[in-house]
Amino acid sequence: MAIQDQALAEKVALVTGASRGIGRAIAVALGRRGARVFVNYQSREDAAHETCALVIAAGGQASPLQFDVGDAAAVEAGVKRAADEAGRLDILVNNAAVSIDQLLLRFKQEDWQKTLDVNLTGVFAACKAAARHLLKARAGGRILNLTSVVGEMGSAGQVAYTTAKAGVIGLTKTLARELAPRGVTVNAVSPGFVDTDMTAAAISDEARAKLLAQIPLARIGRPEEIANVIAFLAGPEAAYVTGQVIRVNGGLLM
Numbered sequence: 001m002a003i004q005d006q007a008l009a010e011k012v013a014l015v016t017g018a019s020r021g022i023g024r025a026i027a028v029a030l031g032r033r034g035a036r037v038f039v040n041y042q043s044r045e046d047a048a049h050e051t052c053a054l055v056i057a058a059g060g061q062a063s064p065l066q067f068d069v070g071d072a073a074a075v076e077a078g079v080k081r082a083a084d085e086a087g088r089l090d091i092l093v094n095n096a097a098v099s100i101d102q103l104l105l106r107f108k109q110e111d112w113q114k115t116l117d118v119n120l121t122g123v124f125a126a127c128k129a130a131a132r133h134l135l136k137a138r139a140g141g142r143i144l145n146l147t148s149v150v151g152e153m154g155s156a157g158q159v160a161y162t163t164a165k166a167g168v169i170g171l172t173k174t175l176a177r178e179l180a181p182r183g184v185t186v187n188a189v190s191p192g193f194v195d196t197d198m199t200a201a202a203i204s205d206e207a208r209a210k211l212l213a214q215i216p217l218a219r220i221g222r223p224e225e226i227a228n229v230i231a232f233l234a235g236p237e238a239a240y241v242t243g244q245v246i247r248v249n250g251g252l253l254m
């Protein structure tokens, strides 16, 4: 069941990493509420175009927007391009992330840096660039950041990913305090395990079976189940929600 109304009809959203997975589902969910969505991607132009077609089919408007979230200057230019092209920006969803997994002693410095650049510094850069437009427009706004259950509880073999995702929570709470006086809410959504390319690559069949045994709802989540919560937080009914970490994890962490 998805929210289907025109509550975001006049709104412009930018979703990073929207060519695939959870980001694609978020773009479609915002489109279903009538938003104009900029579909950011890094390299999968074909997939970004597919997302745009799905957003339009859902009732929204969509344009692909390439930039590397790990490059702060490119992020700033990308956010500006979206805001200039649409004449406004109301919603930023920081969804793009990479997962490079290895135990501490084998973890390469460059993999640590890459993970932090995309998953944390990129979020900071996008928030800063979007805040500039949101504050200038004086029309409020929404910033939504994807963290992860493992950023809250740790995960062996994921030192950089979990550190970045924990950092996203701190960033979310601080920006919620800084931007609240200007009517901009900032929240994080913390998924459990969701069926996407990211988990398909990282979780073996054996690990998947062990994981399922720990999830009270006894199944992996679907991208749409995360997107529905984002679509709610992006809408007018969530105006009094800020600085929160909303868990969508089948009960894995309570």
Ligand SMILES: NC(=O)c1ccc[n+]([C@@H]2O[C@H](COP(=O)([O-])OP(=O)(O)OC[C@H]3O[C@@H](n4cnc5c(N)ncnc54)[C@H](OP(=O)(O)O)[C@@H]3O)[C@@H](O)[C@H]2O)c1
Pocket (backbone or CB within 6 Å): 016, 017, 018, 019, 020, 021, 022, 023, 040, 041, 042, 043, 044, 045, 047, 067, 068, 069, 070, 094, 095, 096, 097, 098, 118, 146, 147, 148, 149, 190, 191, 192, 193, 194, 195, 196, 197, 198, 199
């Ligand atoms: N899947 C899960 O179980 C899970 C659980 C908790 C949290 N999350 C979080 O949810 C979010 C989405 O995860 P997912 O599983 O949907 O990931 P995914 O399937 O691996 O998709 C990643 C998306 O991010 C984009 N991307 C990667 N690096 C980028 C960069 N440097 N610049 C711009 N775009 C970039 C990719 O673009 P291209 O198509 O161009 O490569 C793709 O659209 C992430 O923040 C992740 O940490 C996921």
